[in-house]
Amino acid sequence: MNIPQTSFPRVVIIGGGFAGLAAARGLEDKELQVVLLDKHNYHTFQPLLYQVATGGLEPDSIAFPLRKRFNDVENFYFRLAEVTDINAEEKQVSTSIGSLSYDYLVIATGSTTNFFGNTNIKRHTMEMKSIPQSLNIRSLILENFEEALLTSDLEERTKLMNFVIVGGGPTGVELAGALAEMKKEILPKDYPDLDIRLMKINLIQGADCLLKGMSKQASEKAEDFLIKLGVDVWKNLRVLNYDGDTITTNGEDHFKASTVIWAAGVKGASIDGLEAGCVVERAERYKVDEFNRVANHDTVFAIGDVACMNSEDYPYGHPMMAQPAIQQGKLLAKNILLHLKGKQMKPFVYNDKGSMATIGRNKAVVDLPKWKFQGVFAWFVWMIVHLFSLIGFRNKAVVFLNWMYNYIRFDRETRLIIRPYKHKNKYSFENDK
Amino acid sequence: MNIPQTSFPRVVIIGGGFAGLAAARGLEDKELQVVLLDKHNYHTFQPLLYQVATGGLEPDSIAFPLRKRFNDVENFYFRLAEVTDINAEEKQVSTSIGSLSYDYLVIATGSTTNFFGNTNIKRHTMEMKSIPQSLNIRSLILENFEEALLTSDLEERTKLMNFVIVGGGPTGVELAGALAEMKKEILPKDYPDLDIRLMKINLIQGADCLLKGMSKQASEKAEDFLIKLGVDVWKNLRVLNYDGDTITTNGEDHFKASTVIWAAGVKGASIDGLEAGCVVERAERYKVDEFNRVANHDTVFAIGDVACMNSEDYPYGHPMMAQPAIQQGKLLAKNILLHLKGKQMKPFVYNDKGSMATIGRNKAVVDLPKWKFQGVFAWFVWMIVHLFSLIGFRNKAVVFLNWMYNYIRFDRETRLIIRPYKHKNKYSFENDK
Numbered sequence: 001m002n003i004p005q006t007s008f009p010r011v012v013i014i015g016g017g018f019a020g021l022a023a024a025r026g027l028e029d030k031e032l033q034v035v036l037l038d039k040h041n042y043h044t045f046q047p048l049l050y051q052v053a054t055g056g057l058e059p060d061s062i063a064f065p066l067r068k069r070f071n072d073v074e075n076f077y078f079r080l081a082e083v084t085d086i087n088a089e090e091k092q093v094s095t096s097i098g099s100l101s102y103d104y105l106v107i108a109t110g111s112t113t114n115f116f117g118n119t120n121i122k123r124h125t126m127e128m129k130s131i132p133q134s135l136n137i138r139s140l141i142l143e144n145f146e147e148a149l150l151t152s153d154l155e156e157r158t159k160l161m162n163f164v165i166v167g168g169g170p171t172g173v174e175l176a177g178a179l180a181e182m183k184k185e186i187l188p189k190d191y192p193d194l195d196i197r198l199m200k201i202n203l204i205q206g207a208d209c210l211l212k213g214m215s216k217q218a219s220e221k222a223e224d225f226l227i228k229l230g231v232d233v234w235k236n237l238r239v240l241n242y243d244g245d246t247i248t249t250n251g252e253d254h255f256k257a258s259t260v261i262w263a264a265g266v267k268g269a270s271i272d273g274l275e276a277g278c279v280v281e282r283a284e285r286y287k288v289d290e291f292n293r294v295a296n297h298d299t300v301f302a303i304g305d306v307a308c309m310n311s312e313d314y315p316y317g318h319p320m321m322a323q324p325a326i327q328q329g330k331l332l333a334k335n336i337l338l339h340l341k342g343k344q345m346k347p348f349v350y351n352d353k354g355s356m357a358t359i360g361r362n363k364a365v366v367d368l369p370k371w372k373f374q375g376v377f378a379w380f381v382w383m384i385v386h387l388f389s390l391i392g393f394r395n396k397a398v399v400f401l402n403w404m405y406n407y408i409r410f411d412r413e414t415r416l417i418i419r420p421y422k423h424k425n426k427y428s429f430e431n432d433k
Numbered sequence: 434m435n436i437p438q439t440s441f442p443r444v445v446i447i448g449g450g451f452a453g454l455a456a457a458r459g460l461e462d463k464e465l466q467v468v469l470l471d472k473h474n475y476h477t478f479q480p481l482l483y484q485v486a487t488g489g490l491e492p493d494s495i496a497f498p499l500r501k502r503f504n505d506v507e508n509f510y511f512r513l514a515e516v517t518d519i520n521a522e523e524k525q526v527s528t529s530i531g532s533l534s535y536d537y538l539v540i541a542t543g544s545t546t547n548f549f550g551n552t553n554i555k556r557h558t559m560e561m562k563s564i565p566q567s568l569n570i571r572s573l574i575l576e577n578f579e580e581a582l583l584t585s586d587l588e589e590r591t592k593l594m595n596f597v598i599v600g601g602g603p604t605g606v607e608l609a610g611a612l613a614e615m616k617k618e619i620l621p622k623d624y625p626d627l628d629i630r631l632m633k634i635n636l637i638q639g640a641d642c643l644l645k646g647m648s649k650q651a652s653e654k655a656e657d658f659l660i661k662l663g664v665d666v667w668k669n670l671r672v673l674n675y676d677g678d679t680i681t682t683n684g685e686d687h688f689k690a691s692t693v694i695w696a697a698g699v700k701g702a703s704i705d706g707l708e709a710g711c712v713v714e715r716a717e718r719y720k721v722d723e724f725n726r727v728a729n730h731d732t733v734f735a736i737g738d739v740a741c742m743n744s745e746d747y748p749y750g751h752p753m754m755a756q757p758a759i760q761q762g763k764l765l766a767k768n769i770l771l772h773l774k775g776k777q778m779k780p781f782v783y784n785d786k787g788s789m790a791t792i793g794r795n796k797a798v799v800d801l802p803k804w805k806f807q808g809v810f811a812w813f814v815w816m817i818v819h820l821f822s823l824i825g826f827r828n829k830a831v832v833f834l835n836w837m838y839n840y841i842r843f844d845r846e847t848r849l850i851i852r853p854y855k856h857k858n859k860y861s862f863e864n865d866k
Contacts, residue, residue, distance in 0.1 A: 001583060002582055002583055002584075002585060002626070040849075040850065041575060041579070041848075041849065041850045042849045042850070042851075058491045058492075058493035058494065058831075059491075059493075059849075059851055060491035060492075060493070060846075060847040060849060060851075061491065063849050063851070064846070065623070065846060065848050065849060067622075067623040067624075068622075068623065068844075068846065068848075071622045071623065072622075077626075079579075079582070079583075080576075080579045080850070097583055098583070131851055132851060132852060135851075142474060143513075146474070146512075146513045149435055149512070150434060150435055150512075150530055150531070151435075152435060189500075189501075189504045189505075190498070190500040190501065190504065191500070193435070193510075392846065393838070394834075394835070394838045394844075394846045395846075397834055397838070398491075398831055398834060398835070401827075401830055401831060401834060402827070402831070405826070405827045405830070411501075411827075413493075413497070413498060413501065413825065413827045413828075414493040415474075415498050415501075416473075416474065416475045416492075416493060416496050416498060417473065417474045417475070417513070418475075418492055418493075418496070418564055418565060418568075419565060419852060
């Protein structure tokens with residue numbers, strides 16, 4: 001990998017998401033060598049992926065080149081690589097570009113879509129965990145509309161215009177809202193020959209309410225907003241299978257749809273190599289102690305989505321969101337420095353700053369620890385928070401500009417099929433990460 | 434194709450580039466049915482492709498959704514389709530989504546890269562005629578740098594950092610300049626471990642000067658700018674072959690390079706079906722009369738790059754640029770309306786507004802009919818002209834914002850490998866259009 005062996009201890013961080021980035025930033029310009037590995041050369045601002053998928057933002061404005069983030073940092077190395085295996089005994093990781101030894105290992109690989117072992121669902125539904133995947137969804141929505149124009153078969157057309165989102169968490173809710181706004185403002189103008197009433201947006205949720213982690217108020221208001229926007233919300237309904245054509249559920253309802261987006265579950269993106277006991281079975285997250293140390297490993301840490309730290313308040317680990325990831329990354333950097341000096345590390349305590357979701361224009365729900373509110377002001381707060389969380393001035397400015405434009409003009413101009421998704425024989429994106 | 438047959442005559446326009454778009458705009462809301470066909474659902478602003486390829490602009494900001502352009506136009510139909518054949522006898526075109534009859538046919542398919550029959554060069558070099566192709570170049574440049582980091586073999590590394598651009602027209606010159614600026618401002622910061630002096634940018638031109646169509650002044654100054662930026666300019670040198678590794682030329686110079694961009698020639702993107710006599714052999718452009726009528730065909734027209742109209746001033750047809758395309762498209766719309774009324778059509782006279790090319794920050798060359806100038810002011814003029822030529826307010830604003838940011842910060846932030854180009858076994862972009 002051509003990384004020099006120095007007298008400094010080497011910290012290898014796997015993953016440049018919220019957690020990995022926070023850890024790497026905290027270790028800057030210390031007496032350490034930091035190696036950051038990621039399979040992309042950019043950081044992805046995942047909370048806005050749904051806007052890329054629905055033509056509201058260009059992909060480049062929610063990505064930030066990882067190298068640039070560390071341009072002026074000494075003893076820092078980035079490598080574009082995928083880690084395939086961890087050998088904790090020899091303190092070494094194997095990657096797509098060779099192996100690398102470490103003194104401290106930080107696993108910050110985040111999460112991947114959880115299909116719960118259903119290969120049919122995995123094969124036929126769309127995921128939305130990365131920029132390429134969001135672009136695939138964007139292309140597919142538009143390609144289906146183009147195709148719907150061509151058929152005279154009403155059943156076929158209805159299927160092409162039926163969008164099913166499985167999962168009523170923030171991703172599902174935000175995507176359903178954005179699609180509903182496309183249906184309202186954009187698609188009838190772009191496709192005047194199509195009867196827009198044929199377009200359906202179905203949001204299927206297994207639980208008895210949307211946005212399970214949020215307040216009852218937020219959950220009910222979000223559902224209300226969605227229904228007003230024309231989304232069909234199905235609760236207490238579980239998807240059992242999808243063959244690319246028909247969705248079967250545990251209820252009496254079946255759905256014929258060409259586009260199914262699977263937002264019903266995530267799991268930790270754990271890596272091969274550590275003993276089975278290190279990983280929580282169902283969620284594939286690493287069991288960590290209060291210092292984010294992986295069970296039985298002194299110098300292997302896991303942070304963010306891939307870590308499961310059980311505590312009294314969070315018996316199943318912290319929510320898989322940006323905030324715990326950032327806070328764990330920051331603390332871990334400090335703890336590694338303490339550990340190096342032989343001092344006692346500090347335990348992690350999650351500072352819950354609240355959570356929020358946006359459903360559409362002037363429609364959002366916000367749960368702060370002491371205040372819950374919904375509507376226009378919530379939407380405004382959502383925008384400000386997301387704008388300021390984006391990395392880089394250019395990204396902030398471009399996103400702001402797009403939002404202003406979209407708001408004033410009721411438009412989403414990046415509805416471009418730059419990389420077609422269909423015709424998999426020609427373009428194979430099955431391995432998109 | 435599901436396009437209704439009405440009592441209005443049907444004009445089928447193939448291609449939504451500068452020419453096709455101008456023609457379609459000119460035929461809006463007339464007693465005509467207009468069908469626009471394009472293989473993309475967006476218009477591409479080709480003059481800025483090189484900035485996408487070098488990380489200065491996001492692809493979405495130089496594309497405009499074609500459907501949006503005609504949102505409020507009556508009797509207008511867009512179809513995402515590739516035309517495979519023209520049957521002039523039956524007045525019908527065959528496409529990827531079925532066949533369609535026409536009363537007037539407008540061929541505005543533009544141009545494609547001309548490899549002059551060399552399949553090796555076609556297989557191994559990069560083209561830059563579309564957004565996907567520009568993104569491929571962006572990915573390849575960055576992937577080669579990532580790979581250069583990994584090798585200890587100096588020869589291999591030198592090859593990975595050697596960029597060869599074949600063709601000294603505007604595309605080659607602008608791309609070479611942009612690459613040189615990346616070498617100066619971006620890449621040394623992103624890759625501090627690499628000796629940036631190993632990076633070479635070679636611009637190979639077959640003729641005895643760059644920017645052949647422009648003034649001697651512009652040509653010399655452009656060369657001067659490039660040399661000052663560190664580009665190696667080779668004139669009177671022809672590339673004979675490239676095997677993916679080594680470029681052989683008609684001179685003594687050979688080049689070992691991993692990235693070769695072929696900007697040495699274009700040809701008309703003619704379509705099968707019309708008699709061979711309609712097409713000019715070498716350039717594959719349609720021979721048209723002064724009304725842009727294809728030889729021997731009363732109701733088949735060709736405009737823009739794919740049309741070759743011989744005149745005293747332009748014995749080999751007009752330059753393959755945006756201006757002639759737009760002017761021909763506009764006039765053709767008027768002529769079709771005149772023809773419908775049984776009136777005499779107007780002959781095309783090209784109004785040469787001048788031409789320009791930018792080499793880098795504060796460095797451009799401008800030839801106006803009565804005034805030729807170079808340097809900072811020329812660069813300013815270049816920016817204004819290109820900004821105002823972009824379609825849509827959002828695109829103008831995003832591009833302007835990026836340019837300001839890049840100018841002030843000496844940066845190009847869209848250096849993202851969103852769709853990797855290498856590993857063709859996994860991602861096959863050979864059919865990118």
